[in-house]
Amino acid sequence: MKKARSQEKQGLAKCLTGIRGLDEITNGGLPRGRPTLVCGAAGCGKTLLAMEFIVRGAREFGEPGVFMAFEETESELADNVASLGFGLAGLVRRKKIVLDHVHIERSEIEETGAYDLEGLFVRLGCAIDEIGAKRVALDSLEALFAGLPNEMILRAELRRLFRWLKEKGVTVVITGEQGEGTLSRHGLEEYISDCVIFLDHRVINQVGTRRLRVVKYRGSAHGTNEYPTMIDERGLSVLPISSLGLDYGVTKKRVSTGVTQLDAMFGGKGYFKGSSILVSGTAGTGKSSLAAAFADAACRRGERCLYLAFEESPAQIVRNMASIGFDLDPWACKGLLRFHAVRSTLYGLEQHLVALHKLVEEFRPAVVVMDPVTNLISVGNTPEVTAMLTRVIDYLKMKGVTALFTSLTGSGTCDERTDVGISSLMDTWLLLRNVEEGGDRKRLLHILKSRGMAHSSQVRHFLLSDRGIEVLEARS
Amino acid sequence: MTKAKPQASDTERWNLRLYVAGQTERSVRAFDNLKKLCEEHLAGKYTIEVIDLMRDPKLARGDQIVAVPTLVRKLPEPVRKIIGDLSNTERVLVGLDLRPRD
Numbered sequence: 001m002k003k004a005r006s007q008e009k010q011g012l013a014k015c016l017t018g019i020r021g022l023d024e025i026t027n028g029g030l031p032r033g034r035p036t037l038v039c040g041a042a043g044c045g046k047t048l049l050a051m052e053f054i055v056r057g058a059r060e061f062g063e064p065g066v067f068m069a070f071e072e073t074e075s076e077l078a079d080n081v082a083s084l085g086f087g088l089a090g091l092v093r094r095k096k097i098v099l100d101h102v103h104i105e106r107s108e109i110e111e112t113g114a115y116d117l118e119g120l121f122v123r124l125g126c127a128i129d130e131i132g133a134k135r136v137a138l139d140s141l142e143a144l145f146a147g148l149p150n151e152m153i154l155r156a157e158l159r160r161l162f163r164w165l166k167e168k169g170v171t172v173v174i175t176g177e178q179g180e181g182t183l184s185r186h187g188l189e190e191y192i193s194d195c196v197i198f199l200d201h202r203v204i205n206q207v208g209t210r211r212l213r214v215v216k217y218r219g220s221a222h223g224t225n226e227y228p229t230m231i232d233e234r235g236l237s238v239l240p241i242s243s244l245g246l247d248y249g250v251t252k253k254r255v256s257t258g259v260t261q262l263d264a265m266f267g268g269k270g271y272f273k274g275s276s277i278l279v280s281g282t283a284g285t286g287k288s289s290l291a292a293a294f295a296d297a298a299c300r301r302g303e304r305c306l307y308l309a310f311e312e313s314p315a316q317i318v319r320n321m322a323s324i325g326f327d328l329d330p331w332a333c334k335g336l337l338r339f340h341a342v343r344s345t346l347y348g349l350e351q352h353l354v355a356l357h358k359l360v361e362e363f364r365p366a367v368v369v370m371d372p373v374t375n376l377i378s379v380g381n382t383p384e385v386t387a388m389l390t391r392v393i394d395y396l397k398m399k400g401v402t403a404l405f406t407s408l409t410g411s412g413t414c415d416e417r418t419d420v421g422i423s424s425l426m427d428t429w430l431l432l433r434n435v436e437e438g439g440d441r442k443r444l445l446h447i448l449k450s451r452g453m454a455h456s457s458q459v460r461h462f463l464l465s466d467r468g469i470e471v472l473e474a475r476s
Numbered sequence: 477m478t479k480a481k482p483q484a485s486d487t488e489r490w491n492l493r494l495y496v497a498g499q500t501e502r503s504v505r506a507f508d509n510l511k512k513l514c515e516e517h518l519a520g521k522y523t524i525e526v527i528d529l530m531r532d533p534k535l536a537r538g539d540q541i542v543a544v545p546t547l548v549r550k551l552p553e554p555v556r557k558i559i560g561d562l563s564n565t566e567r568v569l570v571g572l573d574l575r576p577r578d
Contacts, residue, residue, distance in 0.1 A: 103540045110571030113506075113560035118497035119529060119541035126533035148543065148559075 018056030021238030040199030065135035070143035104147030228350030258293030261471035281432030
Protein backbone atom coordinates (compact mmCIF):
# COMPACT_ATOMS: atom_id res chain seq x y z
CA MET A 1 0.00 0.00 0.00
CA LYS A 2 2.77 2.38 0.95
CA LYS A 3 4.70 1.47 -2.12
CA ALA A 4 1.67 2.02 -4.26
CA ARG A 5 1.11 5.40 -2.80
CA SER A 6 4.67 6.60 -3.29
CA GLN A 7 4.52 5.53 -6.89
CA GLU A 8 1.31 7.37 -7.25
CA LYS A 9 3.00 10.51 -6.08
CA GLN A 10 5.69 10.06 -8.68
CA GLY A 11 2.79 10.17 -11.04
CA LEU A 12 1.63 7.01 -12.65
CA ALA A 13 -0.08 8.63 -15.60
CA LYS A 14 -3.76 7.88 -15.76
CA CYS A 15 -6.39 8.15 -18.40
CA LEU A 16 -9.85 9.30 -17.37
CA THR A 17 -12.60 7.07 -18.67
CA GLY A 18 -15.38 9.57 -18.08
CA ILE A 19 -17.51 6.67 -16.83
CA ARG A 20 -19.30 7.83 -13.73
CA GLY A 21 -17.71 6.34 -10.65
CA LEU A 22 -15.01 4.33 -12.38
CA ASP A 23 -12.53 7.17 -12.31
CA GLU A 24 -13.09 7.59 -8.59
CA ILE A 25 -12.42 4.00 -7.64
CA THR A 26 -9.34 3.86 -9.83
CA ASN A 27 -8.08 7.16 -8.47
CA GLY A 28 -8.14 8.89 -11.80
CA GLY A 29 -8.79 6.36 -14.50
CA LEU A 30 -7.01 3.56 -16.32
CA PRO A 31 -3.23 3.33 -16.61
CA ARG A 32 -2.25 5.63 -19.45
CA GLY A 33 -0.41 4.08 -22.33
CA ARG A 34 -1.10 0.58 -21.09
CA PRO A 35 -3.64 -2.13 -21.69
CA THR A 36 -6.50 -2.84 -19.29
CA LEU A 37 -8.40 -6.09 -19.37
CA VAL A 38 -12.14 -5.91 -18.80
CA CYS A 39 -13.63 -9.32 -18.26
CA GLY A 40 -16.89 -10.90 -17.24
CA ALA A 41 -19.60 -13.22 -18.42
CA ALA A 42 -21.76 -12.58 -21.47
CA GLY A 43 -24.07 -9.62 -21.02
CA CYS A 44 -22.15 -8.06 -18.17
CA GLY A 45 -21.48 -4.80 -20.00
CA LYS A 46 -17.94 -5.29 -21.28
CA THR A 47 -18.61 -3.93 -24.72
CA LEU A 48 -20.45 -0.96 -23.30
CA LEU A 49 -17.58 -0.13 -20.97
CA ALA A 50 -15.13 -0.34 -23.86
CA MET A 51 -17.39 1.79 -26.06
CA GLU A 52 -17.92 4.42 -23.39
CA PHE A 53 -14.19 4.59 -22.85
CA ILE A 54 -13.72 5.38 -26.54
CA VAL A 55 -16.72 7.68 -26.99
CA ARG A 56 -16.17 9.68 -23.82
CA GLY A 57 -12.50 9.90 -24.65
CA ALA A 58 -13.32 11.48 -27.97
CA ARG A 59 -16.14 13.67 -26.71
CA GLU A 60 -15.03 14.75 -23.27
CA PHE A 61 -11.27 14.52 -23.29
CA GLY A 62 -10.38 15.30 -26.88
CA GLU A 63 -8.71 11.93 -27.32
CA PRO A 64 -9.61 10.18 -30.55
CA GLY A 65 -10.07 6.45 -30.36
CA VAL A 66 -10.20 3.26 -32.36
CA PHE A 67 -12.80 0.65 -31.61
CA MET A 68 -11.91 -2.68 -33.10
CA ALA A 69 -14.79 -5.12 -32.90
CA PHE A 70 -14.27 -8.81 -33.48
CA GLU A 71 -17.83 -9.85 -32.91
CA GLU A 72 -20.15 -7.09 -33.98
CA THR A 73 -20.18 -5.19 -37.22
CA GLU A 74 -19.86 -1.42 -37.36
CA SER A 75 -23.56 -0.95 -37.92
CA GLU A 76 -24.51 -3.38 -35.14
CA LEU A 77 -22.29 -1.45 -32.78
CA ALA A 78 -23.79 1.85 -33.81
CA ASP A 79 -27.28 0.43 -33.33
CA ASN A 80 -26.47 -0.98 -29.93
CA VAL A 81 -25.32 2.32 -28.53
CA ALA A 82 -27.74 4.50 -30.48
CA SER A 83 -30.11 4.63 -27.53
CA LEU A 84 -27.33 5.97 -25.33
CA GLY A 85 -27.05 9.15 -27.31
CA PHE A 86 -23.35 8.80 -27.89
CA GLY A 87 -23.57 10.31 -31.34
CA LEU A 88 -21.30 7.61 -32.63
CA ALA A 89 -21.99 8.19 -36.31
CA GLY A 90 -21.11 11.87 -36.00
CA LEU A 91 -17.89 11.11 -34.17
CA VAL A 92 -16.92 8.67 -36.89
CA ARG A 93 -17.74 11.24 -39.56
CA ARG A 94 -15.64 13.88 -37.84
CA LYS A 95 -12.75 11.44 -37.63
CA LYS A 96 -12.73 11.30 -33.86
CA ILE A 97 -13.45 7.61 -33.84
CA VAL A 98 -12.65 4.74 -36.17
CA LEU A 99 -14.84 1.68 -35.97
CA ASP A 100 -13.32 -1.40 -37.50
CA HIS A 101 -15.03 -4.72 -37.64
CA VAL A 102 -12.60 -7.59 -37.93
CA HIS A 103 -14.35 -10.56 -39.38
CA ILE A 104 -12.77 -13.93 -38.82
CA GLU A 105 -14.59 -17.07 -39.73
CA ARG A 106 -12.76 -20.27 -39.07
CA SER A 107 -14.61 -22.20 -41.72
CA GLU A 108 -13.43 -19.76 -44.37
CA ILE A 109 -9.78 -19.99 -43.43
CA GLU A 110 -7.35 -22.60 -44.60
CA GLU A 111 -4.04 -22.74 -42.78
CA THR A 112 -1.08 -23.65 -44.97
CA GLY A 113 2.08 -22.82 -43.11
CA ALA A 114 3.73 -20.21 -40.96
CA TYR A 115 2.04 -16.83 -40.55
CA ASP A 116 1.77 -13.94 -38.16
CA LEU A 117 -0.84 -11.31 -37.35
CA GLU A 118 0.93 -8.44 -39.03
CA GLY A 119 -2.27 -7.80 -40.98
CA LEU A 120 -4.04 -6.96 -37.75
CA PHE A 121 -1.14 -4.80 -36.61
CA VAL A 122 -1.11 -2.92 -39.89
CA ARG A 123 -4.84 -2.43 -39.74
CA LEU A 124 -4.81 -1.18 -36.20
CA GLY A 125 -1.75 0.95 -36.79
CA CYS A 126 -3.37 2.48 -39.84
CA ALA A 127 -6.53 3.34 -37.91
CA ILE A 128 -4.54 4.80 -35.04
CA ASP A 129 -2.46 6.97 -37.32
CA GLU A 130 -5.43 8.05 -39.40
CA ILE A 131 -7.04 9.95 -36.53
CA GLY A 132 -4.14 10.28 -34.13
CA ALA A 133 -5.84 7.92 -31.70
CA LYS A 134 -4.90 7.97 -28.05
CA ARG A 135 -7.30 5.21 -27.07
CA VAL A 136 -7.99 1.77 -28.44
CA ALA A 137 -10.62 -0.79 -27.58
CA LEU A 138 -10.36 -4.40 -28.70
CA ASP A 139 -13.69 -6.16 -28.29
CA SER A 140 -13.29 -9.01 -27.86
CA LEU A 141 -9.83 -10.12 -28.74
CA GLU A 142 -10.65 -13.66 -27.77
CA ALA A 143 -12.64 -14.09 -30.94
CA LEU A 144 -9.22 -14.61 -32.53
CA PHE A 145 -8.91 -17.88 -30.66
CA ALA A 146 -12.09 -19.12 -32.22
CA GLY A 147 -11.10 -17.92 -35.68
CA LEU A 148 -7.46 -18.93 -35.96
CA PRO A 149 -6.45 -22.54 -35.57
CA ASN A 150 -2.90 -22.19 -34.31
CA GLU A 151 -2.99 -21.18 -30.68
CA MET A 152 0.78 -21.11 -30.33
CA ILE A 153 1.19 -18.51 -33.05
CA LEU A 154 -1.73 -16.59 -31.61
CA ARG A 155 -0.29 -16.40 -28.12
CA ALA A 156 3.09 -15.28 -29.38
CA GLU A 157 1.38 -12.66 -31.50
CA LEU A 158 -0.77 -11.39 -28.66
CA ARG A 159 2.31 -10.90 -26.55
CA ARG A 160 3.81 -8.96 -29.42
CA LEU A 161 0.58 -6.99 -29.88
CA PHE A 162 0.51 -5.76 -26.29
CA ARG A 163 4.15 -4.79 -26.45
CA TRP A 164 3.52 -2.95 -29.70
CA LEU A 165 0.50 -1.13 -28.27
CA LYS A 166 2.57 0.02 -25.30
CA GLU A 167 5.20 1.35 -27.69
CA LYS A 168 2.47 3.19 -29.53
CA GLY A 169 1.60 4.84 -26.24
CA VAL A 170 -2.12 4.25 -26.60
CA THR A 171 -4.36 3.41 -23.66
CA VAL A 172 -6.13 0.18 -24.45
CA VAL A 173 -9.21 -1.57 -23.17
CA ILE A 174 -9.38 -5.25 -24.05
CA THR A 175 -12.47 -7.25 -23.29
CA GLY A 176 -12.51 -10.94 -22.53
CA GLU A 177 -15.13 -13.47 -21.71
CA GLN A 178 -14.99 -15.00 -18.29
CA GLY A 179 -13.68 -18.56 -18.24
CA GLU A 180 -14.14 -21.51 -15.95
CA GLY A 181 -12.19 -20.53 -12.89
CA THR A 182 -10.21 -17.95 -14.82
CA LEU A 183 -10.83 -14.30 -15.45
CA SER A 184 -10.87 -14.77 -19.18
CA ARG A 185 -11.48 -17.88 -21.20
CA HIS A 186 -8.12 -17.86 -22.90
CA GLY A 187 -6.09 -16.48 -20.05
CA LEU A 188 -5.59 -12.99 -21.43
CA GLU A 189 -4.77 -11.88 -17.89
CA GLU A 190 -1.40 -13.54 -18.42
CA TYR A 191 -0.50 -10.84 -20.89
CA ILE A 192 -2.23 -7.90 -19.36
CA SER A 193 -0.86 -7.31 -15.96
CA ASP A 194 -1.34 -3.60 -15.53
CA CYS A 195 -5.01 -3.37 -14.77
CA VAL A 196 -7.80 -5.91 -14.67
CA ILE A 197 -11.44 -5.02 -14.14
CA PHE A 198 -14.09 -7.63 -13.53
CA LEU A 199 -17.76 -7.10 -14.30
CA ASP A 200 -20.46 -9.25 -12.86
CA HIS A 201 -24.16 -9.53 -13.48
CA ARG A 202 -26.01 -11.80 -11.12
CA VAL A 203 -29.59 -12.35 -10.17
CA ILE A 204 -30.49 -12.52 -6.50
CA ASN A 205 -34.13 -12.93 -5.51
CA GLN A 206 -35.16 -12.31 -9.10
CA VAL A 207 -33.45 -8.95 -9.00
CA GLY A 208 -30.56 -8.43 -11.35
CA THR A 209 -27.54 -6.76 -9.85
CA ARG A 210 -24.47 -5.54 -11.63
CA ARG A 211 -21.16 -5.16 -9.90
CA LEU A 212 -17.71 -4.05 -10.85
CA ARG A 213 -14.44 -4.86 -9.17
CA VAL A 214 -10.90 -3.73 -9.89
CA VAL A 215 -9.06 -7.02 -9.58
CA LYS A 216 -5.67 -5.47 -9.89
CA TYR A 217 -4.05 -2.22 -10.76
CA ARG A 218 -0.31 -2.31 -10.81
CA GLY A 219 1.38 0.66 -9.23
CA SER A 220 -1.77 2.33 -8.02
CA ALA A 221 -4.02 2.26 -5.04
CA HIS A 222 -7.59 1.41 -5.93
CA GLY A 223 -10.84 0.55 -4.22
CA THR A 224 -11.04 -3.20 -3.80
CA ASN A 225 -14.73 -3.61 -3.11
CA GLU A 226 -17.36 -4.84 -5.46
CA TYR A 227 -19.10 -1.70 -6.56
CA PRO A 228 -22.72 -1.61 -7.58
CA THR A 229 -23.06 -0.73 -11.21
CA MET A 230 -25.94 0.17 -13.41
CA ILE A 231 -26.58 0.46 -17.09
CA ASP A 232 -29.18 3.00 -18.06
CA GLU A 233 -30.00 5.37 -20.86
CA ARG A 234 -26.81 7.30 -20.26
CA GLY A 235 -24.48 4.34 -20.13
CA LEU A 236 -22.61 2.70 -17.33
CA SER A 237 -22.32 4.09 -13.84
CA VAL A 238 -20.35 2.72 -10.95
CA LEU A 239 -21.04 3.71 -7.38
CA PRO A 240 -17.92 4.44 -5.48
CA ILE A 241 -19.76 5.47 -2.37
CA SER A 242 -18.20 3.22 0.20
CA SER A 243 -14.85 4.75 -0.58
CA LEU A 244 -15.94 7.96 1.05
CA GLY A 245 -14.52 8.86 4.39
CA LEU A 246 -16.04 10.83 7.18
CA ASP A 247 -14.52 14.06 6.06
CA TYR A 248 -17.43 16.03 4.71
CA GLY A 249 -17.71 19.64 5.68
CA VAL A 250 -20.27 20.60 8.28
CA THR A 251 -22.19 23.77 8.65
CA LYS A 252 -23.96 25.55 11.43
CA LYS A 253 -26.71 26.65 9.11
CA ARG A 254 -30.18 25.47 9.94
CA VAL A 255 -33.21 24.57 7.90
CA SER A 256 -36.78 24.73 9.07
CA THR A 257 -38.68 21.56 9.92
CA GLY A 258 -41.72 23.12 8.33
CA VAL A 259 -43.48 23.32 11.67
CA THR A 260 -42.91 26.49 13.67
CA GLN A 261 -43.35 24.94 17.06
CA LEU A 262 -41.08 22.07 16.11
CA ASP A 263 -38.40 24.50 15.00
CA ALA A 264 -38.70 26.00 18.45
CA MET A 265 -37.98 22.64 20.00
CA PHE A 266 -34.69 22.61 18.08
CA GLY A 267 -33.52 25.82 19.68
CA GLY A 268 -35.80 27.86 17.45
CA LYS A 269 -34.07 27.11 14.18
CA GLY A 270 -34.82 23.61 13.01
CA TYR A 271 -32.51 20.89 11.71
CA PHE A 272 -28.89 21.37 10.77
CA LYS A 273 -28.43 21.88 7.07
CA GLY A 274 -26.80 18.83 5.53
CA SER A 275 -27.69 16.60 8.45
CA SER A 276 -29.70 13.40 8.38
CA ILE A 277 -32.96 13.16 10.21
CA LEU A 278 -34.87 10.08 11.19
CA VAL A 279 -38.57 10.23 11.89
CA SER A 280 -39.74 6.95 13.30
CA GLY A 281 -43.00 5.65 14.64
CA THR A 282 -45.65 3.00 14.24
CA ALA A 283 -48.25 3.10 11.49
CA GLY A 284 -50.43 6.21 11.40
CA THR A 285 -48.36 8.35 13.72
CA GLY A 286 -47.80 11.14 11.21
CA LYS A 287 -44.37 10.36 9.80
CA SER A 288 -45.24 11.18 6.23
CA SER A 289 -46.94 14.36 7.36
CA LEU A 290 -43.78 15.59 9.01
CA ALA A 291 -41.89 14.64 5.87
CA ALA A 292 -44.35 16.63 3.78
CA ALA A 293 -44.02 19.63 6.08
CA PHE A 294 -40.29 19.50 5.62
CA ALA A 295 -40.56 19.18 1.85
CA ASP A 296 -43.10 21.98 1.67
CA ALA A 297 -40.90 24.29 3.72
CA ALA A 298 -37.93 23.60 1.46
CA CYS A 299 -39.95 24.49 -1.64
CA ARG A 300 -41.23 27.63 0.05
CA ARG A 301 -37.64 28.71 0.47
CA GLY A 302 -37.22 28.13 -3.24
CA GLU A 303 -35.07 25.06 -2.74
CA ARG A 304 -35.39 21.86 -4.67
CA CYS A 305 -36.69 18.79 -2.92
CA LEU A 306 -36.40 15.21 -4.02
CA TYR A 307 -39.11 12.99 -2.57
CA LEU A 308 -38.48 9.25 -2.79
CA ALA A 309 -41.68 7.42 -2.12
CA PHE A 310 -41.58 3.69 -1.66
CA GLU A 311 -45.16 3.22 -0.61
CA GLU A 312 -47.47 5.71 -2.23
CA SER A 313 -47.81 7.18 -5.67
CA PRO A 314 -47.05 10.89 -6.09
CA ALA A 315 -50.71 11.63 -6.77
CA GLN A 316 -51.70 9.90 -3.58
CA ILE A 317 -49.12 11.78 -1.57
CA VAL A 318 -50.22 15.09 -3.04
CA ARG A 319 -53.87 14.35 -2.29
CA ASN A 320 -53.21 13.14 1.23
CA MET A 321 -50.96 16.01 2.12
CA ALA A 322 -53.41 18.54 0.72
CA SER A 323 -55.84 17.29 3.35
CA ILE A 324 -53.54 18.52 6.09
CA GLY A 325 -52.82 21.83 4.41
CA PHE A 326 -49.67 21.08 2.43
CA ASP A 327 -50.31 21.90 -1.17
CA LEU A 328 -47.44 20.13 -2.87
CA ASP A 329 -48.82 20.15 -6.38
CA PRO A 330 -47.69 23.69 -7.32
CA TRP A 331 -44.16 22.88 -6.19
CA ALA A 332 -44.15 19.81 -8.37
CA CYS A 333 -45.42 21.87 -11.30
CA LYS A 334 -42.77 24.50 -10.71
CA GLY A 335 -40.11 21.86 -10.77
CA LEU A 336 -39.04 22.48 -7.21
CA LEU A 337 -40.41 19.20 -5.98
CA ARG A 338 -39.61 15.99 -7.74
CA PHE A 339 -41.20 12.70 -6.82
CA HIS A 340 -39.48 9.46 -7.48
CA ALA A 341 -41.98 6.79 -6.63
CA VAL A 342 -41.00 3.18 -7.08
CA ARG A 343 -41.90 0.00 -5.36
CA SER A 344 -38.87 -0.91 -3.33
CA THR A 345 -38.96 -4.43 -4.73
CA LEU A 346 -38.68 -3.17 -8.26
CA TYR A 347 -34.93 -2.83 -8.03
CA GLY A 348 -32.15 -4.35 -6.06
CA LEU A 349 -30.64 -2.23 -3.33
CA GLU A 350 -27.77 -1.25 -5.55
CA GLN A 351 -30.08 0.02 -8.20
CA HIS A 352 -31.96 2.08 -5.67
CA LEU A 353 -28.65 3.53 -4.72
CA VAL A 354 -27.63 4.21 -8.28
CA ALA A 355 -31.00 5.70 -9.07
CA LEU A 356 -30.77 8.01 -6.09
CA HIS A 357 -27.27 8.97 -7.05
CA LYS A 358 -28.32 9.90 -10.53
CA LEU A 359 -31.34 11.84 -9.38
CA VAL A 360 -29.26 13.85 -6.97
CA GLU A 361 -26.60 14.53 -9.60
CA GLU A 362 -29.20 15.59 -12.08
CA PHE A 363 -31.75 17.42 -9.96
CA ARG A 364 -29.35 18.82 -7.35
CA PRO A 365 -31.85 18.97 -4.52
CA ALA A 366 -31.20 20.79 -1.27
CA VAL A 367 -33.32 18.34 0.64
CA VAL A 368 -34.19 14.69 0.13
CA VAL A 369 -37.03 12.76 1.71
CA MET A 370 -37.10 8.98 1.77
CA ASP A 371 -40.45 7.64 2.82
CA PRO A 372 -40.25 5.07 4.29
CA VAL A 373 -36.74 3.60 4.33
CA THR A 374 -37.99 0.56 6.18
CA ASN A 375 -39.64 -0.64 2.99
CA LEU A 376 -36.23 -1.40 1.63
CA ILE A 377 -36.00 -4.31 4.02
CA SER A 378 -38.19 -6.25 1.66
CA VAL A 379 -35.36 -6.02 -0.86
CA GLY A 380 -32.40 -6.98 1.25
CA ASN A 381 -31.65 -8.17 4.72
CA THR A 382 -31.00 -5.75 7.55
CA PRO A 383 -27.20 -5.58 7.33
CA GLU A 384 -27.44 -4.94 3.61
CA VAL A 385 -30.02 -2.22 4.04
CA THR A 386 -27.96 -0.63 6.78
CA ALA A 387 -24.91 -0.72 4.54
CA MET A 388 -26.85 0.84 1.72
CA LEU A 389 -28.29 3.56 3.91
CA THR A 390 -24.85 4.31 5.25
CA ARG A 391 -23.80 4.90 1.69
CA VAL A 392 -26.82 7.05 1.01
CA ILE A 393 -26.24 9.14 4.11
CA ASP A 394 -22.53 9.53 3.40
CA TYR A 395 -23.26 10.54 -0.12
CA LEU A 396 -25.95 13.06 0.76
CA LYS A 397 -23.79 14.54 3.48
CA MET A 398 -20.95 14.94 1.08
CA LYS A 399 -23.30 16.82 -1.20
CA GLY A 400 -24.55 18.95 1.68
CA VAL A 401 -28.08 17.68 1.21
CA THR A 402 -30.39 17.62 4.21
CA ALA A 403 -32.09 14.26 4.29
CA LEU A 404 -35.16 13.14 6.12
CA PHE A 405 -35.92 9.45 6.44
CA THR A 406 -39.07 8.02 7.82
CA SER A 407 -39.00 4.65 9.48
CA LEU A 408 -41.90 2.46 10.32
CA THR A 409 -41.52 0.66 13.60
CA GLY A 410 -43.64 -2.39 14.07
CA SER A 411 -46.08 -2.11 16.91
CA GLY A 412 -44.94 -4.12 19.86
CA THR A 413 -41.29 -3.62 19.13
CA CYS A 414 -39.43 -1.30 21.38
CA ASP A 415 -39.96 2.24 20.21
CA GLU A 416 -36.43 3.31 20.66
CA ARG A 417 -35.09 0.85 18.21
CA THR A 418 -35.51 1.16 14.51
CA ASP A 419 -36.02 -1.83 12.36
CA VAL A 420 -33.09 -1.11 10.13
CA GLY A 421 -30.70 -0.23 12.89
CA ILE A 422 -29.80 3.04 11.29
CA SER A 423 -30.46 5.39 14.17
CA SER A 424 -26.77 5.61 14.99
CA LEU A 425 -26.16 7.04 11.53
CA MET A 426 -28.65 9.80 12.08
CA ASP A 427 -27.93 13.20 13.48
CA THR A 428 -31.44 13.88 14.58
CA TRP A 429 -34.06 11.40 15.65
CA LEU A 430 -37.70 12.28 16.11
CA LEU A 431 -39.95 9.72 17.65
CA LEU A 432 -43.69 9.74 17.02
CA ARG A 433 -46.30 7.68 18.77
CA ASN A 434 -49.97 7.42 19.51
CA VAL A 435 -51.36 7.07 22.97
CA GLU A 436 -54.85 6.52 24.11
CA GLU A 437 -56.13 8.99 26.60
CA GLY A 438 -59.72 9.25 27.76
CA GLY A 439 -61.09 7.42 24.74
CA ASP A 440 -59.02 9.55 22.38
CA ARG A 441 -55.93 8.81 20.42
CA LYS A 442 -53.33 11.44 20.92
CA ARG A 443 -50.33 12.12 18.79
CA LEU A 444 -47.10 12.60 20.66
CA LEU A 445 -43.63 13.45 19.50
CA HIS A 446 -40.32 13.96 21.13
CA ILE A 447 -36.76 14.50 20.07
CA LEU A 448 -34.75 11.49 21.04
CA LYS A 449 -31.50 13.02 19.96
CA SER A 450 -30.15 15.87 17.96
CA ARG A 451 -26.43 16.03 17.69
CA GLY A 452 -24.66 19.27 18.31
CA MET A 453 -27.55 21.46 19.33
CA ALA A 454 -29.65 22.28 22.33
CA HIS A 455 -33.05 20.75 21.93
CA SER A 456 -36.22 20.22 23.84
CA SER A 457 -36.54 17.10 25.90
CA GLN A 458 -40.29 17.38 26.25
CA VAL A 459 -42.82 14.93 24.94
CA ARG A 460 -45.25 17.09 23.04
CA HIS A 461 -48.74 16.59 21.82
CA PHE A 462 -49.34 17.51 18.19
CA LEU A 463 -52.32 17.85 15.89
CA LEU A 464 -52.83 17.24 12.21
CA SER A 465 -55.52 19.43 10.71
CA ASP A 466 -56.28 21.11 7.42
CA ARG A 467 -54.07 23.92 8.61
CA GLY A 468 -51.06 21.68 8.85
CA ILE A 469 -49.17 20.36 11.78
CA GLU A 470 -49.49 22.06 15.10
CA VAL A 471 -47.38 21.12 18.07
CA LEU A 472 -49.13 22.05 21.27
CA GLU A 473 -47.51 23.68 24.24
CA ALA A 474 -46.24 21.28 26.79
CA ARG A 475 -48.46 20.96 29.77
CA SER A 476 -46.68 21.89 32.89
CA MET B 477 -21.73 -36.07 -58.61
CA THR B 478 -20.03 -36.80 -61.89
CA LYS B 479 -18.55 -33.37 -62.02
CA ALA B 480 -16.68 -33.09 -58.71
CA LYS B 481 -14.49 -30.44 -60.28
CA PRO B 482 -11.11 -31.39 -58.93
CA GLN B 483 -9.39 -29.56 -61.78
CA ALA B 484 -10.14 -26.07 -62.95
CA SER B 485 -12.10 -25.93 -66.13
CA ASP B 486 -10.35 -24.45 -69.15
CA THR B 487 -12.31 -21.27 -69.47
CA GLU B 488 -12.14 -20.20 -65.81
CA ARG B 489 -10.06 -17.18 -64.92
CA TRP B 490 -8.26 -17.33 -61.63
CA ASN B 491 -7.73 -14.08 -59.88
CA LEU B 492 -5.50 -14.46 -56.86
CA ARG B 493 -4.38 -11.84 -54.42
CA LEU B 494 -1.51 -12.37 -52.03
CA TYR B 495 -1.33 -10.08 -49.05
CA VAL B 496 2.07 -9.73 -47.41
CA ALA B 497 3.67 -7.27 -45.02
CA GLY B 498 7.05 -6.19 -46.33
CA GLN B 499 9.61 -8.17 -48.30
CA THR B 500 10.22 -10.69 -45.58
CA GLU B 501 11.63 -14.13 -46.03
CA ARG B 502 8.18 -15.51 -45.34
CA SER B 503 6.43 -13.39 -47.92
CA VAL B 504 8.99 -14.28 -50.58
CA ARG B 505 8.54 -17.93 -49.72
CA ALA B 506 4.78 -17.61 -49.94
CA PHE B 507 5.00 -15.99 -53.35
CA ASP B 508 7.40 -18.63 -54.66
CA ASN B 509 5.16 -21.41 -53.37
CA LEU B 510 2.13 -19.82 -54.97
CA LYS B 511 3.83 -19.26 -58.28
CA LYS B 512 4.99 -22.83 -58.46
CA LEU B 513 1.59 -24.20 -57.59
CA CYS B 514 -0.19 -22.01 -60.14
CA GLU B 515 2.17 -23.04 -62.90
CA GLU B 516 1.46 -26.65 -62.08
CA HIS B 517 -2.29 -26.49 -61.77
CA LEU B 518 -3.51 -23.32 -63.35
CA ALA B 519 -1.03 -22.62 -66.11
CA GLY B 520 -2.17 -19.87 -68.46
CA LYS B 521 -5.31 -18.85 -66.66
CA TYR B 522 -4.28 -17.17 -63.46
CA THR B 523 -3.18 -13.75 -62.33
CA ILE B 524 -1.43 -13.03 -59.06
CA GLU B 525 -1.64 -9.62 -57.49
CA VAL B 526 0.71 -9.05 -54.58
CA ILE B 527 -0.33 -6.44 -52.05
CA ASP B 528 2.24 -5.23 -49.60
CA LEU B 529 0.36 -3.91 -46.58
CA MET B 530 3.42 -2.00 -45.48
CA ARG B 531 2.91 0.16 -48.55
CA ASP B 532 -0.91 0.10 -48.67
CA PRO B 533 -2.01 -0.40 -45.08
CA LYS B 534 -5.56 0.69 -45.84
CA LEU B 535 -6.13 -2.33 -48.04
CA ALA B 536 -6.04 -4.64 -45.03
CA ARG B 537 -9.58 -3.64 -44.17
CA GLY B 538 -11.21 -4.37 -47.48
CA ASP B 539 -10.42 -8.06 -47.65
CA GLN B 540 -10.56 -8.51 -43.85
CA ILE B 541 -6.90 -9.33 -43.53
CA VAL B 542 -5.64 -10.28 -40.09
CA ALA B 543 -2.90 -12.78 -40.70
CA VAL B 544 -0.12 -12.49 -43.25
CA PRO B 545 0.62 -13.94 -45.64
CA THR B 546 -3.00 -14.34 -46.73
CA LEU B 547 -3.95 -15.59 -50.12
CA VAL B 548 -7.38 -14.53 -51.31
CA ARG B 549 -9.06 -16.25 -54.21
CA LYS B 550 -11.14 -13.44 -55.68
CA LEU B 551 -12.16 -15.42 -58.74
CA PRO B 552 -13.67 -17.85 -59.33
CA GLU B 553 -16.24 -17.21 -56.68
CA PRO B 554 -16.85 -17.86 -53.85
CA VAL B 555 -14.00 -15.99 -52.25
CA ARG B 556 -11.57 -18.19 -50.37
CA LYS B 557 -8.92 -17.28 -47.84
CA ILE B 558 -5.76 -19.16 -47.18
CA ILE B 559 -3.30 -18.11 -44.53
CA GLY B 560 0.33 -19.02 -44.04
CA ASP B 561 3.35 -19.25 -46.29
CA LEU B 562 1.63 -21.81 -48.54
CA SER B 563 4.30 -24.40 -47.86
CA ASN B 564 1.72 -27.11 -47.27
CA THR B 565 0.75 -27.63 -50.89
CA GLU B 566 -1.97 -30.16 -50.08
CA ARG B 567 -3.76 -27.68 -47.84
CA VAL B 568 -3.43 -24.92 -50.41
CA LEU B 569 -4.99 -27.11 -53.11
CA VAL B 570 -7.83 -27.98 -50.78
CA GLY B 571 -8.21 -24.35 -49.83
CA LEU B 572 -8.41 -23.32 -53.45
CA ASP B 573 -10.91 -26.07 -54.20
CA LEU B 574 -8.46 -27.67 -56.58
CA ARG B 575 -8.68 -30.84 -54.58
CA PRO B 576 -11.78 -32.12 -52.82
CA ARG B 577 -11.97 -31.85 -49.06
CA ASP B 578 -11.72 -35.09 -47.19
